[in-house]
Amino acid sequence: MSINRRKFLKIAGLTGLGLSLSARDFILMSPAEASGGHSLPSSGERLGMAIDVRKLTDADYARIADACHTVHNVPTLIPEKNNVKNEVKWIWTDTYNHTFPEQINDYHPEALRNKTFPLLCNHCDKPPCVRVCPTKATFRAKNGMIVQDPHRCIGCRFCMAGCPYGSRSFNWVDPRPYIPKRNPDFPTRTIGVVEKCTFCPERLARGQQPACVEVSNGAMIFGNLADSHSEIRNILSTHFTLRRKPTLGTMPSVFYIIGGEDYAG
Amino acid sequence: MYNGGKIIFGLIIFLAIVTFPFYSNLGGSAKKAMPSLDTPEIYALATKECVRSGEYMKKEHMKVLDEWRDEVVREGKREKISVGGTELEKSLQNGCMHCHSNKEQFCTECHKYAGIDPYCWDCHFDRGEGRL
Numbered sequence: 001m002s003i004n005r006r007k008f009l010k011i012a013g014l015t016g017l018g019l020s021l022s023a024r025d026f027i028l029m030s031p032a033e034a035s036g037g038h039s040l041p042s043s044g045e046r047l048g049m050a051i052d053v054r055k056l057t058d059a060d061y062a063r064i065a066d067a068c069h070t071v072h073n074v075p076t077l078i079p080e081k082n083n084v085k086n087e088v089k090w091i092w093t094d095t096y097n098h099t100f101p102e103q104i105n106d107y108h109p110e111a112l113r114n115k116t117f118p119l120l121c122n123h124c125d126k127p128p129c130v131r132v133c134p135t136k137a138t139f140r141a142k143n144g145m146i147v148q149d150p151h152r153c154i155g156c157r158f159c160m161a162g163c164p165y166g167s168r169s170f171n172w173v174d175p176r177p178y179i180p181k182r183n184p185d186f187p188t189r190t191i192g193v194v195e196k197c198t199f200c201p202e203r204l205a206r207g208q209q210p211a212c213v214e215v216s217n218g219a220m221i222f223g224n225l226a227d228s229h230s231e232i233r234n235i236l237s238t239h240f241t242l243r244r245k246p247t248l249g250t251m252p253s254v255f256y257i258i259g260g261e262d263y264a265g
Numbered sequence: 266m267y268n269g270g271k272i273i274f275g276l277i278i279f280l281a282i283v284t285f286p287f288y289s290n291l292g293g294s295a296k297k298a299m300p301s302l303d304t305p306e307i308y309a310l311a312t313k314e315c316v317r318s319g320e321y322m323k324k325e326h327m328k329v330l331d332e333w334r335d336e337v338v339r340e341g342k343r344e345k346i347s348v349g350g351t352e353l354e355k356s357l358q359n360g361c362m363h364c365h366s367n368k369e370q371f372c373t374e375c376h377k378y379a380g381i382d383p384y385c386w387d388c389h390f391d392r393g394e395g396r397l
Contacts, residue, residue, distance in 0.1 A: 142341070145341075147339075149338050151334060184393075185359055186358075187358055187389045188388050190388050201341060201343070205343035205354075
């Protein structure tokens with residue numbers, strides 16, 4: 001069968017049109033996504049967390065991180081003593097400018113600019129780590145948790161490159177010698193896998209709160225964003241909250257109450 | 266046959282090396298693996314039973330673990346299972362090893378006999394091990 005120039009151009013044009021239409025979903029965000037809207041299920045579960053940093057001090061952060069890292073057998077690889085890249089962390093702190101780089105403002109109250117903020121995996125609605133994982137070791141569970149399955153992790157670290165929040169750590173060394181006291185109810189990790197905050201599904205199944213929430217004295221509120229009567233929804237609808245790097249369109253599920261609304265009106 | 270003597274001599278040496286594992290173990294008998302069920306947790310069970318029959322677990326326990334892992338980690342199905350009147354988590358460390366608290370005498374006993382080194386233990390551990 002021969003093909004003339006006219007026919008070839010017709011087919012090429014149609015192919016190009018089809019390709020550009022199918023690529024549209026990847027390139028363009030829907031209006032809801034562009035405005036940072038959460039895609040809430042009408043029923044069921046969508047887990048999220050609100051952190052009231054007004055109630056938390058550096059001592060609280062240390063206690064919270066310690067509770068999380070102890071219960072999850074996170075190794076204590078101190079950057080000063082070891083290579084910085086070896087550090088493994090599920091929850092940690094950073095400065096205002098590093099936490100909210102899109103909200104830098106030299107005229108913010110000094111107390112706010114000098115404050116440190118607790119950071120953890122944001123369990124995003126549109127998680128870049130899930131998109132880049134070649135083995136589906138990282139996936140989004142139905143309730144919105146971003147799960148990291150160490151059984152399937154091949155240690156490629158694409159997720160670490162994909163995560164804009166630095167929420168993931170890689171086990172460059174065997175973590176076991178660096179776990180001071182192992183929690184027998186939770187596994188350790190092994191050399192060559194990535195790990196991060198899990199939102200504690202094993203604790204939720206036992207009717208407990210996540211480890212950090214439990215020791216936060218009420219400053220961290222965990223709950224179901226899909227339930228309009230939940231405590232977290234009540235908090236979010238009555239307080240001004242910030243999320244980290246909203247313009248990236250990842251739609252984090254961790255909300256920060258930074259204060260300031262007291263001055264309004 | 267050219268160099269017949271050398272070839273036959275070489276063949277004999279070759280066969281001697283290849284069959285070494287067979288004749289070196291001849292007559293000797295390997296110690297049979299005897300996994301121990303002697304733990305206080307098993308004695309405490311109302312009825313002495315496992316999640317499946319003993320015969321099935323001997324051959325297929327890894328399949329059970331694989332199914333549990335997919336259900337718990339991937340599907341989030343963390344409902345408890347009842348074994349001998351005790352409610353347990355679908356978990357190697359918190360389920361299986363709740364009763365089989367003797368990793369060395371139970372798990373390792375057979376794994377050693379079979380000459381395998383499962384990487385489960387890279388992350389999961391004996392509930393007694395490492396506890397300070």
